[in-house]
Amino acid sequence: MYQVSRGIYRELSAEIVTGREGHEAVLKASEQAIERLATDRHYFAAPARSLFREIRVHFPIQSQARVWAVVRDYVAAADGAIAQLTTNGRDVFGNRLQCRATTRRGSSCRRLPSNANGYCPSHQHLAVTEEIELAPAA
Numbered sequence: 001m002y003q004v005s006r007g008i009y010r011e012l013s014a015e016i017v018t019g020r021e022g023h024e025a026v027l028k029a030s031e032q033a034i035e036r037l038a039t040d041r042h043y044f045a046a047p048a049r050s051l052f053r054e055i056r057v058h059f060p061i062q063s064q065a066r067v068w069a070v071v072r073d074y075v076a077a078a079d080g081a082i083a084q085l086t087t088n089g090r091d092v093f094g095n096r097l098q099c100r101a102t103t104r105r106g107s108s109c110r111r112l113p114s115n116a117n118g119y120c121p122s123h124q125h126l127a128v129t130e131e132i133e134l135a136p137a138a
């Protein structure tokens, strides 16, 4: 996955105008965004836009459109690759995927999530209530 964040950085590094600190900030923000995409996808809304907002201050006005295009394309590619990798029951770091629910005894549910919402078949109802809770905020 770090190939992706380094790819973003490499594509854009020549245009960074905020010096050494800017270079570090752009690389770090890219790494964090991709790592979060890989491990916390369900709670990471609009990852491309959020990364762009974070790094855009390090680029001049005339680079903004290109920065956005690079971020958007790399994040989309990473997102697709992650979705594909996680279909075999493991995340991109090889950790076994687990249902996001907590059981009545307070431990996390150890069943395999069955689809994109990250819940196992017996906890699907939680995905529905979650959508209702999130709706007013969105």
Ligand SMILES: [Zn+2]
Binding pocket: 099, 100, 101, 109, 110, 111, 119, 120, 121, 122, 123
């Ligand atoms: Zn479960």
